[in-house]
Amino acid sequence: MRIDISKVFDNENYLIAKLVQSDHHAFEYIFNMYYPRICIYALQFTTENAQAEDIAKEAFIRIWKAKTVFKSIEHLKNTLYQSARQIATNYQVANQRSINRELIYQMNQEQHEEHAMHNIIYTEVMSELYNAIQKLPEQAKNVIISTYLEGKSNQEVAQEMSLSLQTVKNYKLRGIKQLRQLLSSEIYILLIATNFFLEKN
Amino acid sequence: MYQNQHEPQEIGQLLLKKINGNLSLEDEQVLKQWLSADPRNQALYARCIDPLQQKQVYAFLNKIDTSKAWLEIQTDLEITPTKIHKSNRYIWRYSVAAACALLIGSIFLWTKHNNTLNNTETITKLDYKPASNKAIIKLSNGESFTLDNNQDLVEVNSKSITYSDGKTITSTDDITSAEINTPRSGYYKIILPDGTQAQLNAESSLSYPLTFHGHTREVWITGEVYFDVKKNEKQPFVVHTQRQEIQVLGTSFNVNAYDEKNSIKTSLIKGIVKVANKSNKASSSKILYPNQQSILSTGKILVKEIDPKVEIAWINGKFNFDGKHLKEVMLEISRWYDIDVFISNDVPNIEFFGGTFRNNNLSTILSLLEQNNISYTISKDKKLYIKMKN
Known part of the structure; x- marks a missing residue:
């Protein structure tokens, strides 16, 4: 038998119980797990990376201070998304008063008329993709990033990494296979509660 | 209103499958239907499968420093590291601490059959707090002091015993040496006369002269102590346990001698140290470099590479x-x-x-x-x- 002591918070009931007690270790666990994702979400409301991070931080501070009794992690996560959106909207109002008003207004029109739920789906998809890529073994990860994300050819990647063309192909195939496993629906669950945002829109 | 024909969760999974080229025929049908239902769905689809977007997100996430961000919001969360203290400061007698030091933690193995556990009254709700700042200092004139558990660092040298906030416990005019003991569930940080800092884990001890005369600075320990030694090439620093001696110039390292009889672990973080088996110094000594650990068991010293994060987790x-x-x-x-x-x-x-x-x-x-x-x-x-x- 093996016990992972750092997984003490992986038990949802325990995590929720600790959050109710305002246990800051439990909250740190939540922060580590969801901060990057809330940043991605916030980035859809702003053009500045730093501002996206500020929005995400504020969202976490807000839910900590509100001392909401969360029923589930899903509930907590949705509250995070909701807070981030409200904070982002406030930022936007402030932004629109600035000189970039015209530009930002246009972007908002184009990008953010979409359904609020779409921004969450986008965030979840992108975050899961990132997490899955991060879990790949080093070489396979580099090949996948270069070929898929950066659009390089196998030949180019082979030269850059000083590998044979065949080795690159092998890494790529293995990487894709592993990605499929990592992203397979059995182990991957999108924690989106449908009802929360639906009420609002 | 959102058309709730397709669960967002399902759509998310389909999009990931699409990105990954893993759509079944059936999946493709569902996706097609969803796409045709709303032009905004098409926009979402386009964003998700766009490699440029994926690349941007990837770069952004790579740059995010979550631990730094966590530190940055500490003040706003108002959760500055809490110290757990008991309000009634009770006095530790030196003898108790000494007795504890001999126990070095205690575990017992028992058989269910011959144990009276089921009959004894036990309380499951009972809980115990973790260790806190506790230590006793014993001076060469026989006096001993219980250190304040609202402080965490004390400087003990040939002039006085003083806390980091400047509060002095006593002057040490006629004192030649000191011994600091932490009980079980206690820890403390000590500044030595040469400026070296020693951090004592629970159930540990450190003793040393209040003035380092001669060619070396010599200290004696039991249990587990982390040292951050002030550099002085003319007067090397020597750490003794019963069986082992460590020679250093200026460096940071951890000595774990809880189980001295069986093994002493010395982990080096910075600098260079020489570890020697006292009973056989000439033939069994080893030089350690950063991120190495020596294990002295029965007469032999083994050296292995370590992850300092693991070995000195207790320091953090x-x-x-x-x-x-x-x-x-x-x-x-x-x-x-x-x-x-x-x-x-x-x-x-x-x-x-x-x-x-x-x-x-x-x-x-x-x-x-x-x-x-x-x-x-x-x-x-x-x-x-x-x-x-x-």
């Missing part, structure tokens, strides 16, 4: 149980929470890994055992019983 207020087994983990728990642990013989010697914070209450760690089919009971007289759930 964490437990790290990577690769440790139940008994070893329970010894640490026993020292940290000042509790005797009784392990039933039906509990396998479970392997642990990962880390957690040391300022959690005992129940936090025990809840993990519970999640793994092991039950526990804590008695009023500080005994913890562990057995398999029936």
